[in-house]
Amino acid sequence: MKPLAVTLLLIISTMHTIAGEARFYIGTYTNHTDSKGIYTATIDTDTGRLSPLILATEATSPNFLTLAPGGKYLYAATETGGGAAAAFRVGPEGALTLLNESPAGEGTCHIWSDRTGGNILVASYGGKSSIACFHAQPDGSLGERTAFIPFTGSGPDPKRQKEAHAHSTYTSSDNCFVYVCDLGTDNVFVFKLNAAEGTLTPNDPPSAKVPPGGGPRHLAFHPAGGFVYVCNEMGMSVTAFKLDPASGTLTPLQTLPTVPADFSGRASVAEIFCHPGGKWLYVSNRVHDSIAVFAIAPDGKLTWLQDMPAQVQIPRGFAIDPTGQWLIVAGQKDNRIAVLKIDPATGKLSATDQTAAVGAPVCIIFEAGK
DSSP states (O other): OOHHHHHHHHHHHHHHHOOSEEEEEEEEOOTTSSOOEEEEEEEETTTOOBOOOEEEEEOSOOOEEEEOTTSSEEEEEEOGGGSEEEEEEEOGGGOEEEEEEEEOOTTEEEEEEOTTSSEEEEEEOSTTOEEEEEEEOTTSOEEEEEEEEEOOOOOSOTTTOSSOOEEEEEEOTTSSEEEEEETTTTEEEEEEEETTTTEEEEEEEEEEEOSTTOOEEEEEEOTTSSEEEEEETTTTEEEEEEEOTTTOOEEEEEEEESSOTTOOSOOEEEEEEEOTTSSEEEEEEETTTEEEEEEEOTTSOEEEEEEEEOSSSSEEEEEEOTTSSEEEEEETTTTEEEEEEEOTTTOOEEEEEEEEEOSSEEEEEETTOO
């Protein structure tokens, strides 16, 4: 049996051993809503039933969240002072205690713990776009800033791409590389990470490109390795890349639309995740208010399967539970989250009766990690 097939079988068998309740956290916008910060709840992985949502901690527009490995510390990108990173200790029942907060950039919009929990990376979208890296202290608090890289450049869209807009940052599974989606220049930048020092140096080549005007927003690694998928916010599309783990380089394979050909509106892609079993890819479409579902072939290429109504308005972030049975999506406009069921045979989504109200939800992460 081929190594990739063996890896996927191990992933699937592990998924089926996980049962019971899975805790998740919700990042929100607190301006002009009744949200107070970060919320938490659990989902019954057997039935898909949600527990009541509770406020885990107050925070100023914690728009993106990440958990360090082990689940003891949670980090949030907030709008405090125009853009900051905040560190929290995770307590019983998902309660969060603020440890500290550090200025991170103008319009901080994404945050990511590296695979060791020793470095926290942030992306800032604003006019002075940048990424930064902070050392995490032994108690989980944010230490010194070890790297700061401003982004410059532009793209072909005169309205959205007059300047660079770093939108997200991720570490590779081996923790050797950092990938940054820059909506403003259509680049997915690649940096070498020195995890011990928290420093970043440009890779060779320094980036890969999505189609002009695509506006790369977020990305997802295939769980078995070898492929990376990037959702293009402006292009209403997803680009598949072949990943060379040794060099960190990305080679484009294909780009497909995430909305039907007969859709006449202007959708805006938001979030992207691979199913933990490695067979399917999911992308959220704002305005079209759907989740696009794709099958992943052994060569990494995608085939469209479904555009499922998201059951919420302006779907932003979403997450798949650790068992791979349920997808929870955040509706920024109608102030609620909804649970969709994942067909274990086809990967397609179907609606459930499980929803919950929360002000302007925009990010969902599970306690089990990335």
